[in-house]
Amino acid sequence: MFIADLFAFLFFKSPQSDSFPVIRWHEAKIFQIQTQSDPQVQIIVDQYLNNLANQGLIKDQQGVWIQSNWSIEADNRGKIPAPAASLTKVATTIASLQTWDLDHRFVTNIFTTGKINNGTLEGDLIVEAGGDPLFVWEEAIALANRLQDLGINNITGDLILVGNWQMNYQENPLKSGEMLKQAFNSDNWSYVIEKQYQEIQNFQKRPKISIQGGVKVFSQKPDHSQLILTHQSLTLREILRLMNVYSNNKIAESLAQQIGGGEKIAQIVSQVANVPQEEILLQNGSGLGVDNRISPRAVARMFMALDTLLEKTNYNLGDLFPVSGVDNKGTIEARNIPFGIPCKTGSLAVVSALAGVIQTSEREKVYFAIVNYGNGLDNLRNQQDVLLQNLHNHWTIEPLKPNSDIEVKFGYLR
Template identity: 55%
Template sequence: MFFGVLTILSSLFNFSPTPPQVPLIPWHEASVFQLPTQGDEKVDMIMKKYLQGLESRNISLNQQGIWMQTHWATLADNRGTIPAPAASLTKVATTLVALDKWSMDHRFLTKFYITGSINDGVLEGDLIVEAGGNPFFVWEDAITLAHEIEKLGIETVAGNLVIVGDWRMNFRENNRASGDDLRRAFDGESWNYTVETQYQTMENPPPRPKLVIQGKNIFLDGLLAQSRLLYTHSSQSLTEILKAMNIYSNNFIAEHLAQQMGGGEKLGAIASKLSNVPPAEIQLINGSGLGVDNRISPRAACRMLIAIEQKIKPHNLTIADLFPVSGIDEGTIQDRKIPHGIAVKTGSLAVVSALSGAIDTEERETVYFAIINYANGLDDLRNRQDELLIDLSHHWQIKPILPHSAH
């Protein structure tokens, strides 16, 4: 009876009661096992040469961390799981957690409101700006914004400039100084040399604004009841902001983002979970890396880069969309001798020189590395890090890591 039913079903739905045979691949021939899963004697020799060079300077190797790995093998390890002052490698954690909190194309919104009516170009009331967490609002944004407000029929504000929330502009920590900058940017007649210079460098700049605010700067915690939305300014995308943060190792952007994500301690806890390393390997007090109390192990730095790649890969992005690439980008790597096409993040404090990144190789696919030096003589330490990467480039055939826009 049962087999009769199966026969009827198979005739109706072209269903075979016997599943087709799936060709079996011996486990050791599967593609995943074609990648090397063992260490590399040559890489070990390169690391030992590097450490011997440090030792020749009487630098204690107990304070020098190195970790190098692929997805399948650990290639180098010297105190690689010991957390150490990591300086701006902290921004790798900030990048990872930001990508977890917001979407890739997230934009921070700065909203402008008005009170009163607009008559013959005069706003008979206040112009209100509500901070929206944009860590990258600069002169160019304010100048463009002033032009948009003028296009909406406002040439003069008879009332006050009301600033609501934690307003930050031009990487200033001070709320009131940021308010002064906004007012200055709106009126071309009040520009100083700095604003004029930025205006001259703008691509397709708008007409020089002449938006005059007659009242004072007022700071409030919340919107006025009679506020009416006038205009919404969108920031650059999150990925663009993170790339700028990492290229120039901008502490303000990193810390402003970290504060919106709960602060350094929470940032470290989330980064630890996302990168699957023990919490002890990521100990943070802020999102920028300022201060020796930010401690990250070299292994954790590599694992965070891997976690970042896993997040962005479905969006057809590469790590080069978020971090500077040697030979392509400027910023903190422009004077380094890092081989062409390696994506990196630098870190420096008074006695800390750190470097972490990814190398795309023919032989090992992507190799992740992190070096954290704790010693005097930062220029010499940087040169030795670069020489280590040069030696690796002679060992492997390196393929440049390019941003999505270059593909």
């Protein structure tokens, strides 16, 4: 009796009250969800594939997968893993969010073995790497200014780097240390550093810290080291968005190494996105090389999984990936993708890929992945854009814009 009463309460007007409208049960919103595939979508995809075939490309080398939360809309070799290029970074994004939270900041600790007397640090300055994948010239300048605020203008000892220190994506810790030393003293700046300094938001002072010693790399910090400063990176969300907007391989590899490598990322993503491990075969976190193979279905479901991960936050997929018509830089700068679609590109010598999410009025969110194989990357990109435009003409697209400020500010110090 309770179930019947509840059903009547939800869908029919109560005889004792005029406050509830009459809603026939089959007209209730929950019953309006499109659970059947839209046959027109497969027709649009088939036309796209036929156009590629007419240009000499092989249909069986083109992967397409389009789905909503409720149905599969189109499929061509969608479950077969293929070189997906930088779509691999979608997997790295998921694995990163399973390792750290969105607001995580990588911490670089600064130590010394000496004391500060009249502007001189009598001893060594020690920089302990904390995994920051985006420590660049701007960060080094901000760090130098903070050290000068502590009263350090001269250092009698060495600049010691502890751990896998990386700066400006340079994987050699010693070379990275030389860059840091150069950035500390504006008298030694190159044209590149000067240019970056001019672009810094929240304009920093021009630091002048003279280091008399050399640059050394240690596996652990010296005994009796005293912590004097911590430097925090941009948030993980900001780092991931920059990685995806510019498809930065160095950031992706830095994150992947800290997570445990390509195979570990594939294991994490297989579980989170509920995709068979056989459809996600990764050697690294960037997508460089044809040995990184992902099925279009797996990529689409990665975007679905990310959407789920973001549900309880103030962010959406546009806060992690470039959005067409919103971002006028990076890999989608010259693309003709319909407005308001968060997406990720991928390119290798004969591979062009595109994946993302389309928010529609008719079928809510629709996730897509296109992995093309063949010569003529510019043409493949153009055809991908045409495919999305045809889907745009078929559906009513509701632009999905970032909820956050997409302009990144460097120089976070705590």
